[in-house]
Amino acid sequence: xxxxxxxxxxxxxxxxxxxxxxxxxxxxxxxxxxxxxxxxxxxxxxxxxxxxxxxxxxxxxxxxxxxxxxxxxxxxxxxxxxxxxxxxxxxxxxxxxxxxxxxxxxxxxxxxxxxxxxxxxxxxxxxxxxxxxxxxxxxxxxxxxxxxxxxxxxxxxxxxxxxxxxxxxxxxxxxxxxxxxxxxxxxxxxxxxxxxxxxxxxxxxxxxxxxxxxxxxxxxxxxxxxxxxxxxxxxxxxxxxxxxxxxxxxxxxxxxxxxxxxxxxxxxxxxxxxxxxxxxxxxxxxxxxxxxxxxxxxxxxxxxxxxxxxxxxxxxxxxxxxxxxxxxxxx
Amino acid sequence: xxxxxxxxxxxxxxxxxxxxxxxxxxxxxxxxxxxxxxxxxxxxxxxxxxxxxxxxxxxxxxxxxxxxxxxxxxxxxxxxxxxxxxxxxxxxxxxxxxxxxxxxxxxxxxxxxxxxxxxxxxxxxxxxxxxxxxxxxxxxxxxxxxxxxxxxxxxxxxxxxxxxxxxxxxxxxxxxxxxxxxxxxxxxxxxxxxxxxxxxxxxxxxxxxxxxxxxxxxxxxxxxxxxxxxxxxxxxxxxxxxxxxxxxxxxxxxxxxxxxxxxxxxxxxxxxxxxxxxxxxxxxxxxxxxxxxxxxxxxxxxxxxxxxxxxxxxxxxxxxxxxxxxxxxxxxxxxxxxxxxxxxxxxxxxxxxxxxxxxxxxxxxxxxxxxxxxxxxxxxxxxxxxxxxxxxxxxxxxxxxxxxxxxxxxxxxxxxxxxxxxxxxxxxxxxxxxxxxxxxxxxxxxxxxxxxxxxxxxxxxxxxxxxxxxxxxxxxxxxxxxxxxxxxxxxxxxxxxxxxxxxxxxxxxxxxxxxxxxxxxxxxxxxxxxxxxxxxxxxxxxxxxxxxxxxxxxxxxxxxx
Numbered sequence: 001x002x003x004x005x006x007x008x009x010x011x012x013x014x015x016x017x018x019x020x021x022x023x024x025x026x027x028x029x030x031x032x033x034x035x036x037x038x039x040x041x042x043x044x045x046x047x048x049x050x051x052x053x054x055x056x057x058x059x060x061x062x063x064x065x066x067x068x069x070x071x072x073x074x075x076x077x078x079x080x081x082x083x084x085x086x087x088x089x090x091x092x093x094x095x096x097x098x099x100x101x102x103x104x105x106x107x108x109x110x111x112x113x114x115x116x117x118x119x120x121x122x123x124x125x126x127x128x129x130x131x132x133x134x135x136x137x138x139x140x141x142x143x144x145x146x147x148x149x150x151x152x153x154x155x156x157x158x159x160x161x162x163x164x165x166x167x168x169x170x171x172x173x174x175x176x177x178x179x180x181x182x183x184x185x186x187x188x189x190x191x192x193x194x195x196x197x198x199x200x201x202x203x204x205x206x207x208x209x210x211x212x213x214x215x216x217x218x219x220x221x222x223x224x225x226x227x228x229x230x231x232x233x234x235x236x237x238x239x240x241x242x243x244x245x246x247x248x249x250x251x252x253x254x255x256x257x258x259x260x261x262x263x264x265x266x267x268x269x270x271x272x273x274x275x276x277x278x279x280x281x282x283x284x285x286x287x288x289x290x291x292x293x294x295x296x297x298x299x300x301x302x303x304x305x306x307x308x309x310x311x312x313x314x315x316x317x318x319x320x321x322x323x324x325x326x327x328x329x330x331x
Numbered sequence: 332x333x334x335x336x337x338x339x340x341x342x343x344x345x346x347x348x349x350x351x352x353x354x355x356x357x358x359x360x361x362x363x364x365x366x367x368x369x370x371x372x373x374x375x376x377x378x379x380x381x382x383x384x385x386x387x388x389x390x391x392x393x394x395x396x397x398x399x400x401x402x403x404x405x406x407x408x409x410x411x412x413x414x415x416x417x418x419x420x421x422x423x424x425x426x427x428x429x430x431x432x433x434x435x436x437x438x439x440x441x442x443x444x445x446x447x448x449x450x451x452x453x454x455x456x457x458x459x460x461x462x463x464x465x466x467x468x469x470x471x472x473x474x475x476x477x478x479x480x481x482x483x484x485x486x487x488x489x490x491x492x493x494x495x496x497x498x499x500x501x502x503x504x505x506x507x508x509x510x511x512x513x514x515x516x517x518x519x520x521x522x523x524x525x526x527x528x529x530x531x532x533x534x535x536x537x538x539x540x541x542x543x544x545x546x547x548x549x550x551x552x553x554x555x556x557x558x559x560x561x562x563x564x565x566x567x568x569x570x571x572x573x574x575x576x577x578x579x580x581x582x583x584x585x586x587x588x589x590x591x592x593x594x595x596x597x598x599x600x601x602x603x604x605x606x607x608x609x610x611x612x613x614x615x616x617x618x619x620x621x622x623x624x625x626x627x628x629x630x631x632x633x634x635x636x637x638x639x640x641x642x643x644x645x646x647x648x649x650x651x652x653x654x655x656x657x658x659x660x661x662x663x664x665x666x667x668x669x670x671x672x673x674x675x676x677x678x679x680x681x682x683x684x685x686x687x688x689x690x691x692x693x694x695x696x697x698x699x700x701x702x703x704x705x706x707x708x709x710x711x712x713x714x715x716x717x718x719x720x721x722x723x724x725x726x727x728x729x730x731x732x733x734x735x736x737x738x739x740x741x742x743x744x745x746x747x748x749x750x751x752x753x754x755x756x757x758x759x760x761x762x763x764x765x766x767x768x769x770x771x772x773x774x775x776x777x778x779x780x781x782x783x784x785x786x787x788x789x790x791x792x793x794x795x796x797x798x799x800x801x802x803x804x805x806x807x808x809x810x811x812x813x814x815x816x817x818x819x820x821x822x823x824x825x826x827x828x829x830x831x832x833x834x835x836x837x838x839x840x841x842x843x844x845x846x847x848x849x850x851x852x853x854x855x856x857x858x859x860x861x862x863x864x865x866x867x868x869x870x871x872x873x874x875x876x877x878x879x880x881x882x883x884x885x886x887x888x889x890x891x892x
Contacts, residue, residue, distance in 0.1 A: 052768050107553070108397065108534045117553055180596040187596045188390075188588045190555055277588040279554040290735060292767050 022320070026313060033309030040305040041096060044298045045089060055294060056081060059105040101302075102295035106288065111299035114284065119303060121190050122273070122280035126265040128196055129203035130258065136208035137215055137254060142242050145219040145250075156216060162209030167268040171202040171275040188277035199276045203268050207261050211254045219250035252323055259315040263308050379872060381574065385890040386582040387871060389883070390594050391607040394587040397537035398548060398557065400520045401473045404482020406786065406880075409519040410607065411585060413882045414559055415456075416522030416542035419447060419466065420513055421569035422788060422879040426685030428513045431569040432461060432523055432543070442508030442831055449499040453567050455525035456547040463501035467493035468526035470503065478533065485795070485812075486515040486787075508831040510838065511791035514685075517879045518788060543567070545578040545886040557585040572886055573873070579889035595866065598623065604871040604890060607883060609864040611672035611740075622869045628881040629860040631684040632792050633785040634676035636855040637731065637745070638814035640779050645727055650709040652853035655729065656695050658702035658755035661858050664747035668740050673859035679793060679849040681860040683881065686790040686842040691850035695857060702755040711756070720756035728758045732778035734766035741782065744858065773814070781814050784861050788879040790842040794826035797849050815854040822848045 049055070059075050076082050080091060095102065101111035144155040178198055179187035189195045222228065223246050231241050269282035281300050288296040393407040400412040421431040433447040453461035473483040474490045489505040489512070496502060505512065515521060528541035538551055545568070546559040565577045586603065588594040591610035598606045599620065609617060609625065617623045639646045639655065646652050665673050676682075678691035706712075711720040711727050720727040731745055742761070749759040759780075764772070772778050785792050795801055799818035802811050822845060829841040849855075863881040867874050873888040 051765065054767065054771060106396065108537060109553075114553070175593065175596070179600070180592075183600045186602050187593045187600070188590070188602075189586070275590060275593070277590055277593055279552070283554060290766075292765060 022317065026317070029309075029313045029316060033306070033313070036309055037302055037305050040301050041093070041298055042089075044301045045092060045294070048292065048294045048297060049085060049088075051292060055079075055105075055292065101299045104288070104293055104296040104299075106291040106293040106296065111295050114296060115281070115299055115303055118279060118281045118284050121278060122266070122269050122282055123307075124196065125199055125203065125269055125272070125278065125280060126262065128200040129207065129265055129268075130261060132200055132204035133208040133211060133261070134254075134258075136204060137212045138247075140208070140212050141216045141219050141250070142247060145216050145223065145242075152216075152220075156213070159209045159212040159216065162205050163213060164209070165206050167202055167206065167271045168275060170205055171199070171272050174198045174202050175275065190279040195276070195278070199272045199278060202272055202275075203265055206268075207264065211257050211261070214257060215250055215254040218253050219246055222246045222249045225249075248322060252319065255315060255319055255322065259308075259312040262311040263304075266304050266307065379891065381579050381873060381887075381889045382891060383577075383579050383889070384581050385579075385892055386584060387580050387605065387885060387888060387890050388584045388586060388603040389605045389607070389885070390586040390588045390597060390603040392587070392589055392591070392594065394554065397534075398551060399524065399533075399536050399540040400522055401469075401478055401480050401483045401524070402533060402537055404480060404485075404520050409880060410882055411548075411557055411559075412522050412540075412542075413519040413544075413877060414546045414583060414585075414885055415540070415544040415548050415562075416519060416524065417453075417544050417567065417569070418519065418522050419516045421571050422514065422517035422877075423571050424878045426514075426788070426878070428517060429570050431517075432567070436513075438833060442510065442833070443505050445503040445505070445512060447501045447503065449501065450567060451499050453543050454564070455528070455541050455543045456562050456564075457525050457527055457541045459525045459527040459541075461523070461543055462498045463493070463495040464498075465523060465526045466501040466503075467495060468529055469521075469523050472524070472529050473521065483520045486518075486521065487512070507827075510830045510833055511789040514789040514791070514879075515787065519877075519880065519882055546580075546583060554587065556587065559583040559585065568886060571877070573875075574887060578886050579873070580885060583885060598866045598868055601868050601870065604868045605874055605883070605885075605888075606866045607863065609866040611669040611864075613866075614670070614672045614864075617866050624867045624869075626863070626865040626867065626874065626876060628863045628876045629674075629681055629683040630786045630862055630881040631681055631687075631789075631879075632787045632861065633679060633783075633796055633855075634681045634857045634860045635741075635782075635784040636676075636857040637748075637780040637782050638796075638855045639853065640776060640781070640814070640816055641852075641854065642776055642816035643779075645711075645729065646779055648709050649853060650705040651711070651727070654702040654705040654709070654755060655752060655757055656853050656856050657698045657705070658752045658757060659695075659748040659856055660697045660751040661695070661744075661748070661856070662697060663751070664744045665859060667747065668744045669859070673862070676857045676860045678857065679797075679846055679855065680790060680842075683860065684790055684792070685788070686839045688843050688846055690843075691846055694850045694853075697751075699751075699754060706755060706757075714756060717758075718753075718756065719758045726758060727756060728760060729779035731759060731761045731780040731782070732769050732772045733761055733763045733782060734769035735763060736766055737763075737782060745782075748856070773811075776816065780856075783814060786861055786880055790838075790845075791826065791830065793842065793845050793849060794823075794830075797822060797854060798826055799823050817849075817852065817854050819848065819852075 056072050056075050059079060080088055101115070103109065104111050104114055107114055140155055140159070144151050175187055175198065178184045185198050186195050228241060228246055231245050266282065269280060270286050271282070272278070273280040273283035274286055281303065285297065285300045288300060391407065391410065395407040395411060396403055396405065397408060398411055400408040400416070417432050419431060419433045421429045423429060432453060433449055435448045437446045438444070447466065449461070449463060449466065455461060459465070470487065470490055470493055472478055473480050473487055478484065489507050489509045491504040491506050494502040494504070522542060525541035528536055540548060545562055545565045547562050548557060549560050550558040560582050561578050561580060563577050566575065568575050588597060591608070591613070594606045594608070595610060595613040597603045599622070601622070614625065617625050639652050641647055641652065646655070662675055665671065665675060677693055677695045678688070680687040682689070706720055706727070711722045713721040715721050715726055733742065733745070745761055749761060752759045773781055785796055795812050797813055797815065797817045799813070800823070801813040802816055802818060825841050825845045825848070829838045829845070832838060863876050863883065865874060865876070865883060870892050871888060871890050875884055875887060876882060877884040
C-alpha cells in the first residue's frame with residue numbers, strides 16, 4: 001500500500017497513547033475556543049451598546065414605530081436598560097452561560113430559534129463552496145503542476161486572478177450570465193440544489209484561487225522529492241504518482257488554509273446571501289446590524305465564532321490524520 | 332375616469348417633452364388599472380376564462396416584521412393582510428364606501444356613534460364565528476397600547492368603545508366626530524381578525540394570524556417566504572370583487588427578493604408570476620417584453636417628500652422655504668434618477684386621494700429666478716468665499732437627516748436637490764446615520780428636512796401631518812407626525828370641520844382650502860407619489876390592486892400553467 005511509504009509503523013506510539021494525546025490537544029483547543037467566544041460576545045456587546053442612538057428605540061420598531069412614553073419606560077425596564085452598563089454586561093454574561101441568547105428586537109423571536117432556522121442554509125452554502133473550491137484546486141493543480149512551463153504559468157495566473165476577485169462582483173457577474181442571460185439557474189431563493197449552484201460557485205472561486213496557489217507550490221516541490229522518483233521507477237503511472245503519493249504531501253498547507261477559509265466563507269456569505277436573496281445567517285446578520293438588534297447580532301457572531309473554532313479543531317485533527325508524522329513530532 | 336382627466340391636466344405645456352412621456356406612461360398604467368377596477372375584465376388583455384387551482388408565486392422587496400397588520404403598521408404587512416383578512420367596509424375606485432363584513436350602517440347626527448349591521452354568515456378560518464363581539468375585539472386590539480399599533484391605532488385615536496346590542500349589531504363610540512372613520516376602516520391595516528386568535532400572545536399572532544379572507548396563512552419561513560392556501564369556505568367577497576365564492580388559486584407563495592434586478596430577472600424567467608416594486612429602470616424593458624404586463628397605480632395620501640422643519644431657522648421664514656423648494660429641480664432629478672417613470676407630485680395630496688385638487692401641482696415648479704429674489708428679500712444677500720448666501724455672517728445651511736435604510740435612489744435624488752439648491756446659494760447637507768439616531772434627531776427636532784410619505788385613503792392625512800395636535804403625540808416619548816411643526820388654528824379648524832360632516836361636497840370644499848394653506852406655506856418639498864408597481868408574467872391573469880391603498884389583491888387572480 002502506498003501508506004507504507006509514509007513513516008514506519010514500528011516507530012508509532014501505542015494506539016491508546018495516541019488517542020490520549022489527541023484528546024489533550026482537542027481539550028486545549030476547546031478551552032481556547034471558549035476564550036474566543038467570550039471575547040466575541042464582549043466585543044460585540046460593547047461595540048453595539050456604544051453605537052450612538054437609544055437601544056430602546058431599536059427595540060420598539062425603529063423608524064416605523066411611534067412609541068409612547070409608557071411603552072418606552074416599560075421596554076427599558078423589561079430589557080434592563082435602566083441599569084449601569086457594567087451590570088447589564090454581567091447579567092448578559094450570566095444569561096449567556098445559561099444558554100439564553102434573549103429575544104431578537106427586530107424579529108420578535110427567541111434568538112435561538114432564528115439561529116436554528118437560519119444556520120442550515122448558510123452551512124449548506126459554505127460547505128458546498130468549500131467542497132467545490134477543493135474540487136477546483138485538485139483539478140487545477142494535479143493536472144497542471146510540474147507540466148510544461150507555459151501551462152503552469154497560465155494556471156498560476158488564473159489562480160492569482162481568482163483569488164483577487166471580490167465576492168460581490170463575481171456574484172453579480174454569475175447572475176448576469178447564468179441567471180439573467182442563459183437562464184440556466186434561478187437568480188434567487190433557497191430551495192433546491194439549483195439555487196445553491198451560483199452562490200456556492202461565487203464563494204468557491206476566490207477561495208480556490210488562494211488554496212490552489214499554496215497547493216501548487218508545495219506540489220511542485222513534492223514532485224521533485226526522491227520518493228516520487230522511487231514511485232515512478234516502481235512503474236506507477238504519472239496520474240497515480242500525483243494522486244496517491246505527491247498529493248498527500250502537497251495538500252497539507254491547503255488544509256490548514258481551509259480553517260481560515262471557513263471564516264472567509266462566512267463573511268463572504270453575508271454578501272452572497274444578500275445578492276442571491278438567500279435565507280441564512282449572513283443576510284440575517286446584515287439586517288440585525290442595520291436594525292441595531294443587539295441580541296441577534298451577538299447570537300449570530302457567537303455561532304460564526306463557534307463554527308470557526310470547531311472548524312479549526314477539526315482541521316487540526318484532519319492534519320494529523322493526513323500526516324501521522326505530526327504526532328511523532330509533538331509526542 | 333376622473334383620475335385620467337386629472338392626470339393629464341396637471342402638467343403645464345412648459346414641460347412638454349416630459350408631459351408627453353409621462354402621460355403616455357401614466358395613461359397606459361391607468362387604463363390597465365381602471366380596466367381591472369371597472370370593466371370586469373382581467374387586467375391582462377388575454378381572452379381566457381378563470382381557472383380554479385394552481386399556485387401563484389409572488390415576489391416582493393421587503394419582509395414584514397409581523398403578519399398582523401394591527402401591530403406596528405408598515406406597507407409590507409398590509410400587502411399580505413389583504414389576502415387573508417376581510418374589512419368591515421369596502422372602498423371602490425371612486426373612493427366611495429360600500430358594504431363588506433358590515434351589510435349597512437348608520438351614523439348618529441352628532442357624528443359620534445356608528446351602528447354597524449353585520450353579516451351573519453361569516454366565520455374565520457379557525458372556525459370562530461364573525462359577530463359584533465369580533466368587531467369589538469378587533470377595535471379594542473388596535474387601540475390597546477400593548478399592541479404597539481402605529482398605523483391602525485393611530486387612525487382610531489377617537490375610539491372610545493363598542494356596544495353590542497345584539498349578536499350582529501355593533502355600535503362604535505367615538506370621542507370626536509370622525510368622517511374619515513369609514514374610509515380608514517376600508518384599509519387592510521384595520522382588517523378584522525379572529526378574536527380567538529387575538530387572545531394569543533402578540534408575537535404568536537404575528538406569526539400565524541387568522542382572518543376570514545379568501546386565503547389563510549399556513550407558514551412563514553423567515554427570510555424566504557409566506558405560504559397561503561385557499562379558504563374553501565369563502566363566500567363573502569366585497570362588492571368590488573369580480574367573482575364570488577372561493578378564490579381561484581389553490582395556493583400563494585409570497586417570496587421576499589430584496590434585490591430589484593434579481594426580482595425582475597426572476598419574473599422575466601417565469602420563476603415568479605408577479606413581482607411588486609418593479610424597479611423603475613426595468614419599466615421600459617417590461618413594457619417591451621410580450622411575456623409581461625404592468626400595473627402601475629399611485630397610492631393615495633401624502634406623496635414622497637422632504638418635510639421642512641419650520642420651528643427653527645432658516646425654515647422658520649416662509650420666503651426661505653419657498654426659495655429652497657423653487658431652487659430644487661425635482662423634475663430634472665426624477666428624470667435622471669427614475670428615468671422619467673415617476674411623475675412629479677407638486678401638492679400635499681397624491682392625485683389618487685379622494686378630494687385631491689390639481690390646482691396646487693405647480694406651486695413647487697423649478698424657478699431659480701424666483702428663489703433668488705425671495706432670498707434677497709429675506710435678507711440673505713451676502714455671499715461667502717464658497718458662493719453660499721450668508722446673513723449676519725451665518726451661512727444659509729440646511730441639514731437633511733437620513734436614516735441608513737433610505738434607498739440609494741432616494742439619496743441620489745436628494746444629491747440632485749443639493750446640486751440645484753447650491754445654485755441659489757443654499758448649502759444642503761445630507762446627514763446619513765443609523766435609523767435609531769435619525770429617529771432620535773427627529774424626536775429632538777434637530778433637523779431641517781426629514782424624508783417621508785404617508786399612504787392613506789383619506790384627505791384626513793392633512794390633519795395628521797400638518798395638524799397642531801400631531802406636533803406632540805399623545806405619548807410624547809416617540810416622534811411627532813407633524814414633521815414640519817406647522818401650527819395654524821385656521822388650518823386645524825378646516826380639517827376638523829371636514830370630519831364633522833358626511834356631505835362629500837362640503838368635505839371637498841374644506842379639504843380644498845386645507846390643501847391651499849398647506850401648499851402656500853411650503854411645508855414640504857414633494858417629489859413623486861408613492862405607487863404600487865406590479866410586473867405580471869403571462870401565465871397569470873386577473874391580478875389587480877384594490878383602491879384603498881393600491882394594495883395587490885389576488886382573490887380574483889388565476890394561473891394557466
